[in-house]
Amino acid sequence: xxxxxxxxxxxxxxxxxxxxxxxxxxxxxxxxxxxxxxxxxxxxxxxxxxxxxxxxxxxxxxxxxxxxxxxxxxxxxxxxxxxxxxxxxxxxxxxxxxxxxxxxxxxxxxxxxxxxxxxxxxxxxxxxxxxxxxxxxxxxxxxxxxxxxxxxxxxxxxxxxxxxxxxxxxxxxxxxxxxxxxxxxxxxxxxxxxxxxxxxxxxxxxxxxxxxxxx
Amino acid sequence: xxxxxxxxxxxxxxxxxxxxxxxxxxxxxxxxxxxxxxxxxxxxxxxxxxxxxxxxxxxxxxxxxxxxxxxxxxxxxxxxxxxxxxxxxxxxxxxxxxxxxxxxxxxxxxxxxxxxxxxxxxxxxxxxxxxxxxxxxxxxxxxxxxxxxxxxxxxxxxxxxxxxxxxxxxxxxxxxxxxxxxxxxxxxxxxxxxxxxxxxxxxxxxxxxxxxxxx
Numbered sequence: 416x417x418x419x420x421x422x423x424x425x426x427x428x429x430x431x432x433x434x435x436x437x438x439x440x441x442x443x444x445x446x447x448x449x450x451x452x453x454x455x456x457x458x459x460x461x462x463x464x465x466x467x468x469x470x471x472x473x474x475x476x477x478x479x480x481x482x483x484x485x486x487x488x489x490x491x492x493x494x495x496x497x498x499x500x501x502x503x504x505x506x507x508x509x510x511x512x513x514x515x516x517x518x519x520x521x522x523x524x525x526x527x528x529x530x531x532x533x534x535x536x537x538x539x540x541x542x543x544x545x546x547x548x549x550x551x552x553x554x555x556x557x558x559x560x561x562x563x564x565x566x567x568x569x570x571x572x573x574x575x576x577x578x579x580x581x582x583x584x585x586x587x588x589x590x591x592x593x594x595x596x597x598x599x600x601x602x603x604x605x606x607x608x609x610x611x612x613x614x615x616x617x618x619x620x621x622x623x624x625x626x627x628x629x630x
Numbered sequence: 631x632x633x634x635x636x637x638x639x640x641x642x643x644x645x646x647x648x649x650x651x652x653x654x655x656x657x658x659x660x661x662x663x664x665x666x667x668x669x670x671x672x673x674x675x676x677x678x679x680x681x682x683x684x685x686x687x688x689x690x691x692x693x694x695x696x697x698x699x700x701x702x703x704x705x706x707x708x709x710x711x712x713x714x715x716x717x718x719x720x721x722x723x724x725x726x727x728x729x730x731x732x733x734x735x736x737x738x739x740x741x742x743x744x745x746x747x748x749x750x751x752x753x754x755x756x757x758x759x760x761x762x763x764x765x766x767x768x769x770x771x772x773x774x775x776x777x778x779x780x781x782x783x784x785x786x787x788x789x790x791x792x793x794x795x796x797x798x799x800x801x802x803x804x805x806x807x808x809x810x811x812x813x814x815x816x817x818x819x820x821x822x823x824x825x826x827x828x829x830x831x832x833x834x835x836x837x838x839x840x841x842x843x844x845x
Contacts, residue, residue: 429651436644466679565809587818594780596819597812603802604811
């Protein structure tokens with residue numbers, strides 16, 4: 416089963432590495448990082464670069480598509496090369512998935528119209544503008560479309576989808592070997608749980624919905 | 631504050647990216663991936679490569695050292711170039727940290743003798759053989775030494791240390807923006823919680839303690 420994880424400049428690294436480290440452990444998986452050009456692709460911090468081993472053109476029909484998000488997603492929403500590849504890949508994919516604002520790229524490609532989906536909590540409004548039904552859930556399945564909330568949720572998405580494809584025991588094995596028994600030192604991981612003034616601050620600062628220029 | 635994340639062939643990607651995405655968001659941090667040679671370093675799957683932007687020699691005195699683990703840690707336990715760098719960096723570091731079997735590299739460098747520390751659950755015995763007091767805890771502080779359990783625990787370590795250095799609100803902000811509100815689909819993330827037959831299977835298969843040739 417071929418799994419393609421899409422990279423673009425200023426993606427968020429954990430968005431990509433969460434599903435890689437979980438779903439990527441699917442027995443027999445042929446996982447590949449893809450981008451418009453081969454070679455290192457810098458993440459949003461500029462201090463991390465992941466290597467794309469193949470171009471989009473070289474991987475036209477993956478079984479599973481994984482699209483991370485990150486601030487770099489905004490200009491990609493007008494990149495017809497990437498959007499066209501997403502539409503083509505989706506036409507034959509078994510699963511089309513995203514983490515964080517990666518769902519806005521699926522939405523911009525027209526793939527989430529009328530579908531239930533999620534995204535980073537600061538981007539849910541934009542998802543709605545593209546005709547998706549946004550939910551505040553962490554992992555959302557709608558047919559073959561699987562979207563996850565912000566950044567770290569890709570780990571939960573990856574394990575959940577791994578269980579669907581390969582069975583509970585395979586997913587439990589990966590959870591055990593990655594020792595995924597989370598013990599966050601704070602309980603501030605969602606807008607409902609974080610201190611209200613932090614949530615407000617980022618809602619005000621949020622660039623989501625301003626830069627996209629949709630309509 | 632300079633943060634150096636050490637890469638070596640066949641490291642586990644999430645071990646490195648968990649602290650990168652959390653502790654790396656420390657305001658004013660100068661984070662750099664380092665390795666013996668610059669350039670792409672392949673992870674344990676061979677399908678992911680992270681770029682080392684500087685050599686070990688170029689970053690002799692980071693304020694924070696982060697050592698990931700992964701199956702590739704085993705040969706590194708005899709790599710005097712890396713072990714020597716760890717000793718030198720540790721001599722002036724503010725924090726010396728590890729994720730997963732990265733703690734075995736700190737131990738092999740002689741840095742954990744008599745200290746409380748943790749590692750991947752399959753590697754705790756080896757830690758003891760190097761004179762550390764292994765604990766089953768997820769994140770262990772002993773002075774400036776901070777060790778984390780397997781793979782995903784680096785996220786909890788990164789957030790915890792971020793809070794110690796920059797205050798609770800900074801760490802909560804990173805937790806909120808990475809939407810770290812974990813909802814694993816299974817409860818199998820530790821040897822105490824996972825199905826017993828899976829735990830047994832991996833204890834039997836475990837290569838930790840066989841290949842290292844300590845003593």
